[in-house]
Amino acid sequence: MRIALLGCGAVTQAVYVPLLSRRRDLFEVTAVCDLSPTLAAAVGDRLGAARRYTTLEDMLAAGGFDAVLVLASGSHGEAVRRSLAAGHAVFCEKPLALTRAEVAALPEGRLMVGYMKQYDPAVRRAEELLAELGGPGVIRAVEVTVLHPSGESQLAFANLTQARDVDAGLLASLRAAESTLVSQAVGDSPAVQSLYGVALGSICHDLSLLRRFTGSPHEISYVEAWGPAPGSIEISGPLPVQGRFSIRWHYLEDYPAYRETVAIHHDLGTLELVFPTPYLMNAPTTLTVVSGGESRTEWRDVTEAFEVQLAAFHAFVNDGKPPLTDVGGALEDIVTAQRIAARYAVQHDLPVGGEAA
Incomplete structure (x- = not known):
């Protein structure tokens, strides 16, 4: 499954990068996105993802993946909404959102929320x-x-x-x-x-x-x-x-x-x-x-x-x-x-x- 990562911070680096590296039988990371170009480059290098972005909009517009892993900090509601609306399956780290209104605004789609x-x-x-x-x-x-x-x-x-x-x-x-x-x-x-x-x-x-x-x-x-x-x-x-x-x-x-x-x-x-x-x-x-x-x-x-x-x-x-x-x-x-x-x-x-x- 081709996936894109949104958020390249501490948990992504400490947990998801090593796990995705050893589960290449299941996943190919084709794109990464972070506000920091430095973090996007570091995670992209470790996972062999050639496409690096600093905005979700640019990453979604470019495509080339089947699913988005939303791993950024803060509320995930808007990022999940945009990813589902673009037709992607979404894995979202907890919490899904900060408000019930954000959840109510989500479109139909394949969404899993992560509580490991x-x-x-x-x-x-x-x-x-x-x-x-x-x-x-x-x-x-x-x-x-x-x-x-x-x-x-x-x-x-x-x-x-x-x-x-x-x-x-x-x-x-x-x-x-x-x-x-x-x-x-x-x-x-x-x-x-x-x-x-x-x-x-x-x-x-x-x-x-x-x-x-x-x-x-x-x-x-x-x-x-x-x-x-x-x-x-x-x-x-x-x-x-x-x-x-x-x-x-x-x-x-x-x-x-x-x-x-x-x-x-x-x-x-x-x-x-x-x-x-x-x-x-x-x-x-x-x-x-x-x-x-x-x-x-x-x-x-x-x-x-x-x-x-x-x-x-x-x-x-x-x-x-x-x-x-x-x-x-x-x-x-x-x-x-x-x-x-x-x-x-x-x-x-x-x-x-x-x-x-």
């Missing part, structure tokens, strides 16, 4: 075991803890090419446009906007796991945030079938390593997932199964979740196999993030506006 943890072999095994136990109806509680060091420390090993050649005025205009979208989503309170940014940028991974294990929560009971932004965030509420969930997310800039724990407690035991830093290829997630008599079994698989996700996109486009997250699932996460922002605003007597109101 859903494709983690340990997660899929936990899903199988949960189904054998009886599904969401047996869950008493889901408890999530995320310890999140700085992105720079997580990517220090990757020797990334840096972009220093993007026009400052262009960057300012893009940031202003994104700020407008955030205001349209949740209003103008800086505290509420900050919380919404974390919910859609990081906690959305855990919302995507809740979607797989239990379904998206329909209600948010409690939200608290403390510490210097982005700080620490606590979220809780009822699960759709029964039981409750809690998410505790902590930004700890100098913490030794990223760590994420998702524990599913049921009447007969616990399914516990411990995720390593997401940027280390083939570092396994550990699934610990606690069952009767305090029996503990650990399960690991070094198959890379990002790679399984890419293969799933190939199967989606070529064989029609549905992705784990389509536009509907991505929209559910946006709605849940807005409910989180709204609950926080109400609890702290802060203004909430836009779609979240």
